[in-house]
Amino acid sequence: MTDRQPPVLRATGLAKSFGHVQALRHGELTVHAGEVVALVGDNGAGKSTLISCISGTHLPDAGEVRVDDRPMPLGSIKAAMEHGIATVYQGLAMAPDLSVAENLFLSCELRRPGLLGRLGLLDKKAMRERAWELMDSLGITTLQDVTLPVGDLSGGQRQVVAVARAVSRAGRLVIMDEPTAALGARQSQMVIETIRATRDRGLGVVLISHDLPRVLEVADRIVVMRLGRVVADVPARDLKIGQIVALMLGEQNDPREESLPA
Numbered sequence: 001m002t003d004r005q006p007p008v009l010r011a012t013g014l015a016k017s018f019g020h021v022q023a024l025r026h027g028e029l030t031v032h033a034g035e036v037v038a039l040v041g042d043n044g045a046g047k048s049t050l051i052s053c054i055s056g057t058h059l060p061d062a063g064e065v066r067v068d069d070r071p072m073p074l075g076s077i078k079a080a081m082e083h084g085i086a087t088v089y090q091g092l093a094m095a096p097d098l099s100v101a102e103n104l105f106l107s108c109e110l111r112r113p114g115l116l117g118r119l120g121l122l123d124k125k126a127m128r129e130r131a132w133e134l135m136d137s138l139g140i141t142t143l144q145d146v147t148l149p150v151g152d153l154s155g156g157q158r159q160v161v162a163v164a165r166a167v168s169r170a171g172r173l174v175i176m177d178e179p180t181a182a183l184g185a186r187q188s189q190m191v192i193e194t195i196r197a198t199r200d201r202g203l204g205v206v207l208i209s210h211d212l213p214r215v216l217e218v219a220d221r222i223v224v225m226r227l228g229r230v231v232a233d234v235p236a237r238d239l240k241i242g243q244i245v246a247l248m249l250g251e252q253n254d255p256r257e258e259s260l261p262a
């Protein structure tokens with residue numbers, strides 16, 4: 001990460017209301033290449049709404065999103081994907097009957113060239129090889145067989161496949177919504193290692209999580225939201241869990257502001 005390069009993501013002034021509920025006011029988020037930014041906050045703080053405005057699922061009422069300093073059209077999942085943003089949602093959106101390799105290439109399958117330039121048969125061998133290459137490059141050792149149906153995997157293994165799929169599609173930024181929710185300690189650790197490998201590939205990572213100990217293990221920066229606003233944006237090394245909770249609950253102000261002269 002260098003300060004001279006523009007951030008991969010700079011979201012400013014994002015706002016979104018649902019009827020009379022103002023879910024997001026002044027949503028701000030900056031992420032650099034090779035950086036993990038954790039987005040934390042109590043239930044209903046506006047984290048998913050902020051992420052949905054960035055990933056194109058929601059059209060914000062106001063605000064701007066820039067990728068590599070270029071403005072991105074809002075309210076379009078396709079535009080976000082074309083700008084190199086991939087999102088791993090809580091539901092994971094995987095086909096349980098298809099294999100790991102087929103899920104990795106879902107809706108962008110590799111095919112052998114067909115006659116007269118037509119789309120040919122699925123190239124399962126190439127997909128298996130590419131799946132292994134991807135797993136290898138992310139240091140994923142938990143999967144011994146990419147031909148297994150995803151429905152036969154453990155929760156942690158499924159999550160790792162979902163992250164790998166997002167990494168293979170994201171040119172700039174991977175957003176992960178609660179990737180360790182409902183996972184045991186070992187499986188969470190597996191996911192955390194995949195997040196580190198994602199960062200080490202030079203991608204930006206946004207991690208939404210309520211699991212604060214894990215957040216502190218992997219995040220470079222912590223962005224805290226409360227009541228639809230970003231209330232703190234602090235290097236992770238400067239924070240302890242108790243301080244994050246106090247910021248989430250509004251019992252402490254952004255430490256940066258406290259260090260400013262009055």
Ligand SMILES: Nc1ncnc2c1ncn2[C@@H]1O[C@H](COP(=O)(O)OP(=O)(O)OP(=O)(O)O)[C@@H](O)[C@H]1O
Nearest residue numbers: 018021022023041042043044045046047048049050
């Ligand atoms: N589609 C929707 N329609 C109406 N209200 C919504 C909708 N989505 C979110 N909200 C409201 O917006 C506010 C912010 O919700 P959001 O899901 O962004 O919070 P969150 O921080 O992601 O919460 P959690 O940690 O519980 O997932 C909440 O009050 C929520 O009820």
